[in-house]
Amino acid sequence: MTGTGNIVARKAFPAAAKEKLTDTQLRANLRRATHTIRDKRLRVVGEVPDWEALRVAGAAIKDDVLSRLPELLERFEAAATAAGAVVHWARDAAEAAALVTDLVQATGTTEVVKIKSMATQEIGLNEELEAAGIAAVETDLAELIVQLAGDTPSHILVPAIHYNRSQIRDIFTRNGLSALTDDPPALAEAARRHLRAKFLSAKVAISGANFAVAESGTLVVVESEGNGRMCLTLPETLISVVGIEKLVPTFRDLEVFLQLLPRSSTGERMNPYTSLWTGVTPGDGPRTVHIVLVDNGRTDTLADEVGRQALRCIRCSACLNVCPVYERVGGHAYGSVYPGPIGAILSPQMSGEGANSTLPYASTLCGACYDACPVRINIPEVLVHLRQTGPHPAAERAAMRALSWTMRSRRRYAAALRAARRGAAPVRWATGGKVRRLPWPMSAWTAARDAPLPPKQTFREWWARERA
Amino acid sequence: MNAREEVLRRVRAARPAEQVVVPRDYEVAREPDDLVELLVDRLVDYKATVHRCTGDGLAGTLAEVLAGTERIVVPSGVPQEWLSAYQGDVMRDEPRPLAVADLDAPGIAVVTGCAVVVAETGTLILDAGPDQGRRALTLVPDHHICVVHNGQIVAGVPQALRRLADPTRPLTLVSGPSATSDIELNRVEGVHGPRRLDVVIVDR
Numbered sequence: 127m128t129g130t131g132n133i134v135a136r137k138a139f140p141a142a143a144k145e146k147l148t149d150t151q152l153r154a155n156l157r158r159a160t161h162t163i164r165d166k167r168l169r170v171v172g173e174v175p176d177w178e179a180l181r182v183a184g185a186a187i188k189d190d191v192l193s194r195l196p197e198l199l200e201r202f203e204a205a206a207t208a209a210g211a212v213v214h215w216a217r218d219a220a221e222a223a224a225l226v227t228d229l230v231q232a233t234g235t236t237e238v239v240k241i242k243s244m245a246t247q248e249i250g251l252n253e254e255l256e257a258a259g260i261a262a263v264e265t266d267l268a269e270l271i272v273q274l275a276g277d278t279p280s281h282i283l284v285p286a287i288h289y290n291r292s293q294i295r296d297i298f299t300r301n302g303l304s305a306l307t308d309d310p311p312a313l314a315e316a317a318r319r320h321l322r323a324k325f326l327s328a329k330v331a332i333s334g335a336n337f338a339v340a341e342s343g344t345l346v347v348v349e350s351e352g353n354g355r356m357c358l359t360l361p362e363t364l365i366s367v368v369g370i371e372k373l374v375p376t377f378r379d380l381e382v383f384l385q386l387l388p389r390s391s392t393g394e395r396m397n398p399y400t401s402l403w404t405g406v407t408p409g410d411g412p413r414t415v416h417i418v419l420v421d422n423g424r425t426d427t428l429a430d431e432v433g434r435q436a437l438r439c440i441r442c443s444a445c446l447n448v449c450p451v452y453e454r455v456g457g458h459a460y461g462s463v464y465p466g467p468i469g470a471i472l473s474p475q476m477s478g479e480g481a482n483s484t485l486p487y488a489s490t491l492c493g494a495c496y497d498a499c500p501v502r503i504n505i506p507e508v509l510v511h512l513r514q515t516g517p518h519p520a521a522e523r524a525a526m527r528a529l530s531w532t533m534r535s536r537r538r539y540a541a542a543l544r545a546a547r548r549g550a551a552p553v554r555w556a557t558g559g560k561v562r563r564l565p566w567p568m569s570a571w572t573a574a575r576d577a578p579l580p581p582k583q584t585f586r587e588w589w590a591r592e593r594a
Numbered sequence: 595m596n597a598r599e600e601v602l603r604r605v606r607a608a609r610p611a612e613q614v615v616v617p618r619d620y621e622v623a624r625e626p627d628d629l630v631e632l633l634v635d636r637l638v639d640y641k642a643t644v645h646r647c648t649g650d651g652l653a654g655t656l657a658e659v660l661a662g663t664e665r666i667v668v669p670s671g672v673p674q675e676w677l678s679a680y681q682g683d684v685m686r687d688e689p690r691p692l693a694v695a696d697l698d699a700p701g702i703a704v705v706t707g708c709a710v711v712v713a714e715t716g717t718l719i720l721d722a723g724p725d726q727g728r729r730a731l732t733l734v735p736d737h738h739i740c741v742v743h744n745g746q747i748v749a750g751v752p753q754a755l756r757r758l759a760d761p762t763r764p765l766t767l768v769s770g771p772s773a774t775s776d777i778e779l780n781r782v783e784g785v786h787g788p789r790r791l792d793v794v795i796v797d798r
Contacts, residue, residue: 159779179620190614195605209762215598267785268776284776291777310777314785321786326694326734342762352733352772352787359729360694370601377761381752382620384767388715392775395636396715396751399787400767401729407764409691410728421601429608 127478129423131219131250132278134480135461135473139488140574142459143451152456155290160447166393167444167498173395174385183382185502188438191340191373192428198340198373199419206343209405211415216249222420223254226332226365229416230260233363235329239321241347241354242266243334244441245367245420247279247463251332262332263324265353267317274301280457280465282443283391288456314351321353331357331412335368336440337383338417341376344404345417348387350397358401364412370419371428371437383440386500390442423476432511436471438501443468445495445505451488460485467495471508474516486512521567546580554579622756624749629713630795633747636716640770641783642791652741652796653679656705659739659792663703667692669731671724672705676741687727697734704735704788711747712754718742718793720766721758729764738788740768743796 135142146152171177191198203213214229216222226246230238238255240246240262252262252273264273268286272279275297279285286294295308298316305316333354337346345366347354358364374380388397406415428434446452446466457465461481462473470489474482486509495505518526532538553561561577563569571577595603626632634644647655657679660666668677670688677684685692697704707725708718718740720726725741732738748754758765772787783789 163779176620183616183618183620186614186616190616193610193612193614195609196602199602199605215601217597217600221597267774284779286776287779294777310780310782311784313777314774314782318785326698344762351774351785355729355733355766356786359733381755385751396717396767396769398769398773402765404762410722410764421604425604425608428605434610
């Protein structure tokens with residue numbers, strides 16, 4: 127839990143969620159977007175007859191990577207180096223961000239173009255570059271919208287999912303990008319005009335990677351707009367920030383993930399553009415290629431037998447799009463660049479700081495995320511595991527101990543039930559059967575739910591009377 | 595301890611002990627009834643324009659597709675015969691590579707071949723072969739015309755990746771014109787990559 131950077135929630139989830147729930151515009155935007163993508167995903171997943179077999183293979187390939195991670199990392203480093211790349215390592219967010227900043231400064235440039243990347247969001251790279259006087263230009267449309275708005279991402283795939291088209295047009299207008307209407311094609315055209323000159327003149331590009339092939343040192347970027355291809359092809363220097371869990375053993379393994387990822391993320395059979403590059407290719411693309419391998423709490427996650435499955439994640443965001451909690455509170459409530467169900471298990475395992483211990487409770491445990499996950503991460507299982515092993519208030523621990531003592535004996539349990547029922551009778555009469563508010567400390571429970579009253583008779587009592 | 599040693603030490607200490615066997619029960623080779631029909635359906639669905647012709651008709655078809663385009667760029671390996679009926683200016687990316695400004699000129703188009711095509715997803719795979727060239731050629735111009743010979747078409751992703759001669763060459767998988775789903779998660783065509791994609795399928 128030694129990870130640092132933008133994966134630490136500053137506010138406890140219940141408090142953050144409560145605030146977001148009052149934003150009706152946000153809820154309408156999220157509902158519309160997540161429902162659009164859900165239907166598309168179901169349609170294209172339904173087209174693939176061997177989808178389950180692909181999920182099983184995808185999960186196993188990632189588990190295999192985790193069990194052979196040291197060898198595979200060394201093999202990746204050797205292959206990428208042989209192909210002309212320079213490989214760097216970073217223990218945490220601060221080290222990674224400083225390393226990349228040094229590499230950019232060494233080129234003498236003061237502006238870099240960026241491909242959307244969770245890893246660079248995680249390590250707070252843009253903030254670090256800005257402090258060093260380097261402008262980082264986000265080139266993914268959604269990431270650009272968030273950057274122009276001075277906001278933070280609220281979704282893994284579509285960081286600006288919390289904005290609708292007219293809000294996006296307002297953000298563009300405020301920043302001098304003119305769009306004739308709030309039609310999505312007009313907005314996309316405005317972004318194209320704004321970024322074109324930057325692509326053609328940039329000296330340095332920064333990317334993440336969706337996959338890193340250990341046997342060949344190849345990196346893979348999956349994208350839609352072509353901004354990724356621009357960044358990967360035109361600048362002289364390319365710096366890629368890659369989490370150590372992004373490895374796959376062989377090129378052949380991509381045949382599984384290039385089927386799983388696009389259908390799960392944007393609900394397309396295939397995303398418009400996927401780029402693969404191996405080190406430096408003379409005459410084609412950047413002349414200098416750096417790869418920064420980042421730990422930042424991943425090894426802590428790897429050490430947990432139940433929780434390590436979170437490292438299979440390929441950042442498709444299908445779990446966000448089907449989550450009833452995410453749909454209502456949005457990504458910002460989770461306080462980490464990794465929101466939604468996967469964020470609720472990833473952020474607290476990567477970093478124990480701040481309010482991250484409240485994140486495993488940001489779920490109804492309905493299990494929709496597990497069904498949607500293309501690499502079969504059992505998110506509800508990990509959520510329950512983290513709740514069990516996480517910190518609990520002294521009062522709760524005492525109450526649970528008392529309950530456990532009572533329930534260990536049938537006699538004590540029956541007596542407790544009788545006492546509760548007698549105690550509840552006047553309450554039932556006074557409240558009409560529902561308790562909305564309990565006195566402290568039980569008020570913590572009723573802040574978000576009604577308290578149930580014991581039944582008028584138990585099953586055992588009913589049975590005894592019926593059969594007497 | 596430097597960062598590399600420290601990270602590797604942590605990984606060795608934390609990794610699971612058990613070995614994992616990967617079950618590969620997914621389908622590697624599917625054989626749909628009509629591969630070309632399937633491909634056409636998928637390309638059209640993702641807003642590419644599809645043309646079909648015979649080998650003899652290729653030059654004529656390309657000239658029709660390029661009617662109104664005054665200048666095109668081609669990689670070094672595009673055969674002369676493909677362009678024999680085209681009336682406009684042809685700039686080859688050899689002997690000296692073209693400048694980015696040339697590729698970015700208004701109204702310019704690029705004509706290439708491809709390495710292999712995935713019918714089920716409508717995906718053209720470019721592997722920087724002689725008739726495809728370096729990656730910038732198929733990226734900066736606003737209009738890409740890709741010639742596909744029907745022997746290059748396979749059904750699914752696994753078959754396609756296994757056909758590639760050298761996976762360490764720069765690879766680009768293209769499925770339709772550039773697009774975005776970033777506004778309300780609706781797909782919109784046309785952002786930074788070529789906004790027009792024409793695919794010419796040559797039947798043998």
